[in-house]
Amino acid sequence: xxxxxxxxxxxxxxxxxxxxxxxxxxxxxxxxxxxxxxxxxxxxxxxxxxxxxxxxxxxxxxxxxxxxxxxxxxxxxxxxxxxxxxxxxxxxxxxxxxxxxxxxxxxxxxxxxxxxxxxxxxxxxxxxxxxxxxxxxxxxxxxxxxxxxxxxxxxxxxxxxxxxxxxxxxxxxxxxxxxxxxxxxxxxxxxxxxxxxxxxxxxxxxxxxxxxxxxxxxxxxxxxxxxxxxxxxxxxxxxxxxxxxxxxxxxxxxxxxxxxxxxxxxxxxxxxxxxxxxxxxxxxxxxxxxxxxxxxxxxxxxxxxxxxxxxxxxxxxxxxxxxxxxxxxxxxxxxxxxxxxxxxxxxxxxxxxxxxxxxxxxxxxxxxxxxxxxxxxxxxxxxxxxxxxxxxxxxxxxxxxxxxxxxxxxxxx
Numbered sequence: 001x002x003x004x005x006x007x008x009x010x011x012x013x014x015x016x017x018x019x020x021x022x023x024x025x026x027x028x029x030x031x032x033x034x035x036x037x038x039x040x041x042x043x044x045x046x047x048x049x050x051x052x053x054x055x056x057x058x059x060x061x062x063x064x065x066x067x068x069x070x071x072x073x074x075x076x077x078x079x080x081x082x083x084x085x086x087x088x089x090x091x092x093x094x095x096x097x098x099x100x101x102x103x104x105x106x107x108x109x110x111x112x113x114x115x116x117x118x119x120x121x122x123x124x125x126x127x128x129x130x131x132x133x134x135x136x137x138x139x140x141x142x143x144x145x146x147x148x149x150x151x152x153x154x155x156x157x158x159x160x161x162x163x164x165x166x167x168x169x170x171x172x173x174x175x176x177x178x179x180x181x182x183x184x185x186x187x188x189x190x191x192x193x194x195x196x197x198x199x200x201x202x203x204x205x206x207x208x209x210x211x212x213x214x215x216x217x218x219x220x221x222x223x224x225x226x227x228x229x230x231x232x233x234x235x236x237x238x239x240x241x242x243x244x245x246x247x248x249x250x251x252x253x254x255x256x257x258x259x260x261x262x263x264x265x266x267x268x269x270x271x272x273x274x275x276x277x278x279x280x281x282x283x284x285x286x287x288x289x290x291x292x293x294x295x296x297x298x299x300x301x302x303x304x305x306x307x308x309x310x311x312x313x314x315x316x317x318x319x320x321x322x323x324x325x326x327x328x329x330x331x332x333x334x335x336x337x338x339x340x341x342x343x344x345x346x347x348x349x350x351x352x353x354x355x356x357x358x359x360x361x362x363x364x365x366x367x368x369x370x371x372x373x374x375x376x377x378x379x380x381x382x383x384x385x386x387x388x389x390x391x392x393x394x395x396x397x398x399x400x401x402x403x404x405x406x407x408x409x410x411x412x413x
Contacts, residue, residue, distance in 0.1 A: 020092045023099045030103030034291045036397040039138025042363045044079035046145030061152035065353035076325015077294045093208045108291035109298040113314045116302035125411045133407020135372035140385030158193040159354035166358025182355045190351015207333040218331035246320035273304040297321040381406045
């Protein structure tokens, strides 16, 4: 661990620390999250908040909310972009971000690649109970995230109203469009409703990325999106065709991991690169592993007939599907701090942060609650997990173990 630069967050006047950690320590922190973060992207944001805002105090709720809003508004896997950005912040640059991404992504990618190579699938009552217990973990984690963020990001009637409006927008419009509309309208409402809440900036939370590097990342993102299909058409190279299919899917998806599935199905099943049955089997297995759902690409790359080498196919697909989102996140980071310190930007980000709370609230009901809480026993188990996290401050991995065990027990009684 290196020197600490104390700064004051402009949103609430609290002091944050810009500390540079070793790449190994960053990798280890995110590896533990990659092994225990079940429940999908919304739950991941809850795990991240508990680890980096509450426990480690890498940043505060306002800065974390800003970062979540930024990543929600860009294409790509939002939770992985948030984790990558935190790694950049804490690891003093790109290598820190890559260490965070690798640690968070590697566990589920390895499991799904092994499944594609013929590992035994999860079947039977105990396996079903285990998976159901993991869904209840997601209920507890998302509820904890909303509980904590609401107190900090919606402390007044104006921002509570924005959060409620975001819930209504997401419910009535749904999907990625509804989420983006909720954040955009929340930001506009913040400019109107939060004008009297400006706090003069006394410090900065600066990402160690130059503007030149940020612009280069955005240019590379656009260049690959345009050039890869042309190159594949000219050469017919199967590895580049595989890379292009997954890169395009990752570049065009808004709304997180589940939204990418129709794009991947169109790229892989329709042309006949993988059967529909194999595609669905891999998707089912992807629900059983922690970490980002985008690692489903590792399974598809290994199982597809586009590569003679299954391991290289998995690696190509995995890198390609994450690369566009990470390039965009890296490209935006050098401009993020200056933007958020502007008075009107502060008003807008307050509204956007409140909208994020509303989006999380809507997600807590559907799909998290509706897909997990099927009866009174499930409610009791989820409530116990929530209390373990909020009242007894239990580590998330303990809650994962206990609720998974409860899920298996419920299926055997």
